[in-house]
Amino acid sequence: MSRFGSFPRRLVHVVIVLFGITLVTFFLLRLIPGDPALAILGSSYTHERAVAIDNFLGLNRPIWSQYGLFMERLFHGNMGYSFFYNQPATSVITSHIAPTLFLVIYSAVLALLISFPVGFYSGLRAGGVTDQGSRVFFTLSFAMPGFWLGIILILIFSVHLHAFPISGFGSGLPGHLYSLFLPALTIALGFSTVLVRSLRAATITTLQAEFIDTARMKGVRWSQILWKHVFRNAVLAVVAVYGVNLAYLISGTVLVENVFSLPGLGTLLVSSVSQRDYPVVQGVTLLFAVLIVAINLLTDVVQAALDPRVGQEIGS
Amino acid sequence: MTAGPAAWAASPSELLMKAAARAAGRRRSTVRRRLTLIIGLVMLAIAILACVLAPLLVSQSPTTLDALHPLAPPLSHGHLLGTDQFGRDVLARILYGGRIDLAIAFGATSVTLVGGTLIGLVAGYLGGKVDSLLMRLVDLFFAFPFLVLIIAIVAMLGPSIFNMFLAIWITSWVSYARIMRAQTIVAKKQQYVLAARALGYGRTRVMLRHILPNAASAVIIFSMVDAVGNIILAASLGFLGLGAQPPSPEWGTMISDGQNYILTSWWLATWPGLAVVFVGVAFSLIGDGLADLLRPGER
């Protein structure tokens, strides 16, 4: 029986969710009180443009027809027109994707590098100095707004120590890694709170399992047991938590990009909101949701690959 | 693994003393757990009182301009925490601004708590089509990063404090629904529910009087975590200019303003952030304390 037996079911589920996302995004625009054309055009309001928008959105038509129009355009990659940037919304959005993706991956990796050693060690020496210390540290960082932490880091490392740049994306890979270090660290620390706690609990539980006794009974070296049994099993328990919190991470990028003035989707979203650039707002929201769906799918795949028991659950 | 060659030479009575000490230590940690809860409650009480009693604590109003002393550092010219670029007292702004953020913490959380819990309860108890429908809806909301969705909603409705409440109400109930539904499904199969049904109690009564009290602990603990999240959310929206509008003081907007002066006046962004951390830690400790209290045996 294939381990990915439930995969087709998963895909169907994903497609349904994607449709739902388009539905929600579609209705977002309809939330605007008053005349959408006026809202969208703002100061560039002219009668012809208003009529063009009305036609574009199909506001004269029944709602399901509007949705159909919306979906059809979506399939062609047409998200509407950004009057602020004077370009199709799609091209505005695509030009801002790179920094965000880079930041997301960077933070995900950093979070791993920080939380795994700390979480594992805290679990091994539960009640010890590292454990207590990290618990205090992470309780504090959990209550910290991500953007504020970012500002504090800027204060310490950029303003006073001049170790890192205050803002910007940098150029070239080393440039990106350097400029994005503080932002990625900000997100990673928020992310790590949950990861450390989960890994610690998973480590403690795994250490008490009977198969650890079996491994010791065989005469296996303790270091080997730690790595091949304790760590391996504890990490498995954390994969799901990691994936779920990745969504939180996405929210984090929006704020952090603003704090560090990174030219990514987050900054685009916020500036579009102040600019009343609704098509772009719609497009970015849609993109974020799709990103999350992709991440969740990826998490499931990784979990299935690492844990042989996953395919066994019926109707998971 | 034995305790080592030296230990097994010790007499049993010494061991008994050690064991008794360890047992006593376990009792002490129960006190320590209650302490977590108490400290959290005290901190929260301090925050609430400080903000509510603000007029009694600071002589200045948050909007008074001290034109002579803009950007004054802390502890200067009668301004404990300094002033901002308009000469407004930072401490006053924090205490008055806290009212908005605390209002969100309580107002937004309580509505989503009640609403989400009821929906989850109904979905879990009734099962079938109702459950499927509601859970599809929940899954749908979970597909969006909350902040992005809230930003989008606020964007459409227009930035204001009330719209912030609205946006949170629309999106945050899903977490509670999911938790409560899971708890309800488990509770449904328990003996006491079967007994109640056998006695002929109606569905509503069973749901509200029997299942809800037993399953409530999980959602209540979560609500503390959610409260922290909502405060940070409110501050975030304020930071992005989507929540409270000037000149209302609010911690997020203060941090945002403060960032512009980061090179010269560090205190503008720092104090409001610490305020958020203070309240956030308070809620966290309450949540941890409750979790330990309601689920014993978790270290």
Next chain:
Amino acid sequence: MTAPGAAPLLSVRGLRSYLATGAGVVRAVDNVSLTVHEAEVLGIVGESGCGKSVTCRTIMGLVPAGLAYSSGEVIYHPHGPRSILGASQAELRALRGAHLAMIFQDPMTALNPVRTIGDQLLEAVTAHAKLTRPEARERAIDLLTRVGIPAPARRLSDYPFQFSGGMLQRALIAIALASSPRLLLADEPTTSLDVIIQDQILSLLLSLQQDTGMSMMLVSHDLAVITEVCDRIVVMYAGQVVEEGTVADIITAPRHPYTVALLDALPQPGRQDPQGPLRSIPGSPPSLIDVPGGCRFAPRCPLAVPECQTWETELLDTGEPGHATRCWRHDQVGRDPAGKVTE
């Protein structure tokens, strides 16, 4: 079967293992002495909580650290006269697997669910021997065959959840025997299996023992299981040894009221009223935290007299060779053909 006069392999003397819990100190093993000889199967029988599992774990050094206190001597004779109870980790590691091995009650939890059986078996095979991959694999397949698992080569890449309970227990046995230990401690190996499989596993253990000449310490609460397989029996109650002797002696002439009660409790088709109730032992074992003085079985003992609760118990010789008991009224313990306790 033990050859008469076989040399002792493992001697446990005055073993105490106390566990510190929130409720107080549990005297799980309280002055236990026993000996396992070469090529012998020793059975340890007793109710749940009597200390038989903790005894095994203490011998192997697998009691959780920080919660336990152990004293006494555990002498594994091939290793020398020094007790291994306080030995260093390196010493213990050299012994575990290659000399002393243990199998646990529930094979599902005793094996890592996310690693293949092959991985875990290879881990055991290479723990004490430097083998190349193909050599190790061959040995693994050989072991699986010996424990009666069909299609062993294919099974190496299977995970524990793909095995049935009985098959998994066989795999666990294979793992325990990987480095050819001289003593196998089996802690309730059949308790979580259904009856038919139980028989198969017991036969397997017995045939393996006879083939390899290793010794075995079989722990169970089921006296029927013990009497089927073992050469000698140790009966434990409330952390102490209350009787020991050969299987024949114990079954035909038990010398402790508890042993009699255990034998009585065995369903005996043909010797007992088929409509009558199953005989159980009234009362329950004493708390191991506030241990009562005197004989610990006295409250439940049909032979008890007031002196029993003040007598500092010790193991007494019954007169028959190798048969000892912790009852000072042992000469009055008997068993008539109808299976009743006589006074």
